Amino acid sequence: MxxxxxxxxxxxxxxxxxxxxxxxxxxxxxxxxxxxxxxxxxxxxxxxxxxxxxxxxxxxxxxxxxxxxxxxxxxxxxxxxxxxxxxxxxxxxxxxxxxxxxxxxxxxxxxxxxxxxxxxxxxxxxxxxxxxxxxxxxxxxxxxxxxxxxxxxxxxxxxxxxxxxxxxxxxxxxxxxxxxxxxxxxxxxxxxxxxxxLPKHPEYLATLIKTAFQQRRKQLHGIFQKAFPSQYAETIWQQMEIPKESRAETLSPKQFQKLADLLFPIK
Missing domain, CATH: 3.40.50.150 (Vaccinia Virus protein VP39)
Incomplete structure (x- = not known):
């Protein structure tokens, strides 16, 4: 050619x-x-x-x-x-x-x-x-x-x-x-x-990651309270074993996956 x-x-x-x-x-x-x-x-x-x-x-x-x-x-x-x-x-x-x-x-x-x-x-x-x-x-x-x-x-x-x-x-x-x-x-x-x-529910993980990093300087608990009011609960942070003041850039990929599973449990 x-x-x-x-x-x-x-x-x-x-x-x-x-x-x-x-x-x-x-x-x-x-x-x-x-x-x-x-x-x-x-x-x-x-x-x-x-x-x-x-x-x-x-x-x-x-x-x-x-x-x-x-x-x-x-x-x-x-x-x-x-x-x-x-x-x-x-x-x-x-x-x-x-x-x-x-x-x-x-x-x-x-x-x-x-x-x-x-x-x-x-x-x-x-x-x-x-x-x-x-x-x-x-x-x-x-x-x-x-x-x-x-x-x-x-x-x-x-x-x-x-x-x-x-x-x-x-x-x-x-x-x-x-x-x-x-x-x-x-x-x-x-x-x-x-x-x-691999992520069990990629669509939820994608939503979570995009939402978290759109406001990467803000604390996650504040972001999720506003973005997912019906799914959010304070008890999530005890289950995650991380401070609720954490920011997006501090969470590992595995932690994001766990967080997605907690916020969007499949019944």
Missing amino acids: NTEKIPAKKSLGQHFLKNESVINKIIELGDFSAADQILEIGPGPGALTSILRALDCQKLWLLEKDDVFARNHAQYAEENKLGHMRVFHTDALTFPWRDLRGNWKIIGNLPYNVASPLMWDIVSQVPKLSKAVFMIQKEVAERIRAKEGNKTYGALSAWIQSFCKVEKGFVIRPSAFTPPPKVDSEIIIFKPLPEEE
Whole structure:
């Protein structure tokens, strides 16, 4: 696929990876095998795709919003009779993640402007996520990896860590891309937690986390009294074994899950 003359579209947040060493390191982190179903988000010119489609794997699905790249990848698959490869000309934010069947490994250079909501959906909606390897803005990666008590710990941190163990891959400088972004990127790895450790009712946990961090400087008991008057009770704090004056940034993902179970018990 000749992509040298295809310019990056600023509207889609495109920055094309060109450093071969970095590309190979990302692929290695995927730890791909013949049994894998692989989904790549935003393949663009195909820096990662060119390696992925040569792998021995069960399926290779691509999600591409750009008209030209989607058409080029589909044409390549057809011309080379790659029956395991399927191209979806779509916005990854609207993709039906819950419909994926079987174990999937997801990889991609995520556009900075959609990375956070996209990762929020993927970790909670993909039924059997095996592993995810994403390239995102370094600052966002640091927020996701942050632990409670850290000033960068927030809703995205608590949410993603409720579903996955988060690991740092490596930092990528702007010079590895064309055009170069204005900030550093980072590879971040998600490894799903055991099923018994996952949130029982994600919809309630999402409501709780978003509500708590919208007013992160305020005490939780005041926030919940106003936000959930019919569910709130002072006895919750004794059961949580934490001061009612606690703030959102002091609670661990597990504590948020317990709090969600206490505030929204399923009868």
